[in-house]
Amino acid sequence: MKYNTTDIAIVILNWNGKLLLEKFLPSIINFSEDANIYVADNASTDNSVAFLQTVYPNIQIIQNPINGGYAKGYNEALKDVSEPLLCLLNSDVEVTDNWLEAILFEFNKDKTLAIVQPKLLDFNNRQYFEYAGAAGGFIDKYGYPYCRGRLFKHIEKDIGQYDDNTDIFWASGACFFIKNKIFKSLGGFDEAYFAHMEEIDLCWRAFNLGYTTRFTGNSVVYHVGGATLKNTNPKKTYLNFRNSLFTLAKNTDKNLVGRILTRMLLDGLAGLRFLFILKPLFFLSVLKAHASFYANLSYILKQRQLLKKRSNYFQIKSIVWSYFFLGKKTF
Structure with missing residues (x-):
C-alpha cells in the first residue's frame, strides 16, 4: 500500500487549551492539505469546543467524557479513527511546509516501519532542539531516556548534525506518527501512566515485537514544551x-x-x-x-x-x- 496525505489522521489532544489552538491550528491547517484533522477534547472547561465549532467547523471534534490525561485521552479518542496513519500532535506545536511529505516518504520506503518522529525544535529558541524529543530518543540499561540533541538539561544547537533519517529507540509524543493497526494491536498507551513516558513504553513494546521506529530530519516542527505541565511543577x-x-x-x-x-x-x-x-x-x-x-x-x-x-x-x-x-x- 502506498500512503498519501488523505491516509493521515492528525489528532490533537486538548485540555483547556483554547489559546494554544488559536495560536497553532493555523499552521497545521495551512501545511496539512488533504490530511484529516481531529481535536480530541479531554473535558475542557475553557470554551475550547465552542471555539472550534465556531471558527473551525470543518475540524472533527472528539469529546472525551473526562480528562484521562495523555494516555487514556488518546486511547479513547482513537477507537473510532480509521485512517491508516495516525499523527498524535501536541496542541503547542507549529508545523512547517512539507512536514507530512517527509513522513510519508519514510513509511512508503519501508513497509516494516511502525513509528516516525520529525525533528523537534524549540518554538521559543528556534535554533535549538526541543527537550521533549529533539532528534529522536534512546534509553540506557536502567531505563533513563535521552535524545540526540538533548542529554538531561543540556540542549544542543541545531547545526545540521542530525539532518538524517535513522532508526531510533523511541519517538516523542509531542509529534508521534504510528500506523493505526500497530497502535491498536499494541493495545494503545498504558493508561496507568496518565501522562509522560507512555510513548517510550509504547515504542519499547513495539521494539520487543520487532517493529522499527525512525527519525527523519527532513520534517521539522517547533514545540513550545511544558504548555500543559511545566518543568517547574x-x-x-x-x-x-x-x-x-x-x-x-x-x-x-x-x-x-x-x-x-x-x-x-x-x-x-x-x-x-x-x-x-x-x-x-x-x-x-x-x-x-x-x-x-x-x-x-x-x-x-x-x-x-x-x-x-x-x-x-x-x-x-x-x-x-x-x-x-x-x-x-x-x-
Missing part, C-alpha cells in the same frame, strides 16, 4: 520518575531486581541533589514516585509476564554515569 518530576520505573520493569529483558536496585540508588542521588539545591518538593516527588511504583508492582509484574522481551535495547549502559561523571554533554 513537582508533579511532572513525580510522573517522569514513576513512569520511567514502570517502563523499565515492564520491558527490560533480564536482571530486573538488579536494575531496580540500581535505579533506587541513582534516583536517591537525584533526590538528594534536589535537597542540596533547595527544592524539597521535588525531593518528595522522587519519594512519591518510588512509593507509587511499589504500590503498583503487582500490576506492573502482571504486565511484564504478558509482554515479549528483547535484548540489546540500549546503546549505553548508564547515561547518568556518562553525563554526570564523565562529563559527556552531547549525543
Whole structure:
C-alpha cells in the first residue's frame, strides 16, 4: 500500500487549551492539505469546543467524557479513527511546509516501519532542539531516556548534525506518527501512566515485537514544551520518575531486581541533589514516585509476564554515569 496525505489522521489532544489552538491550528491547517484533522477534547472547561465549532467547523471534534490525561485521552479518542496513519500532535506545536511529505516518504520506503518522529525544535529558541524529543530518543540499561540533541538539561544547537533519517529507540509524543493497526494491536498507551513516558513504553513494546521506529530530519516542527505541565511543577518530576520505573520493569529483558536496585540508588542521588539545591518538593516527588511504583508492582509484574522481551535495547549502559561523571554533554 502506498500512503498519501488523505491516509493521515492528525489528532490533537486538548485540555483547556483554547489559546494554544488559536495560536497553532493555523499552521497545521495551512501545511496539512488533504490530511484529516481531529481535536480530541479531554473535558475542557475553557470554551475550547465552542471555539472550534465556531471558527473551525470543518475540524472533527472528539469529546472525551473526562480528562484521562495523555494516555487514556488518546486511547479513547482513537477507537473510532480509521485512517491508516495516525499523527498524535501536541496542541503547542507549529508545523512547517512539507512536514507530512517527509513522513510519508519514510513509511512508503519501508513497509516494516511502525513509528516516525520529525525533528523537534524549540518554538521559543528556534535554533535549538526541543527537550521533549529533539532528534529522536534512546534509553540506557536502567531505563533513563535521552535524545540526540538533548542529554538531561543540556540542549544542543541545531547545526545540521542530525539532518538524517535513522532508526531510533523511541519517538516523542509531542509529534508521534504510528500506523493505526500497530497502535491498536499494541493495545494503545498504558493508561496507568496518565501522562509522560507512555510513548517510550509504547515504542519499547513495539521494539520487543520487532517493529522499527525512525527519525527523519527532513520534517521539522517547533514545540513550545511544558504548555500543559511545566518543568517547574513537582508533579511532572513525580510522573517522569514513576513512569520511567514502570517502563523499565515492564520491558527490560533480564536482571530486573538488579536494575531496580540500581535505579533506587541513582534516583536517591537525584533526590538528594534536589535537597542540596533547595527544592524539597521535588525531593518528595522522587519519594512519591518510588512509593507509587511499589504500590503498583503487582500490576506492573502482571504486565511484564504478558509482554515479549528483547535484548540489546540500549546503546549505553548508564547515561547518568556518562553525563554526570564523565562529563559527556552531547549525543
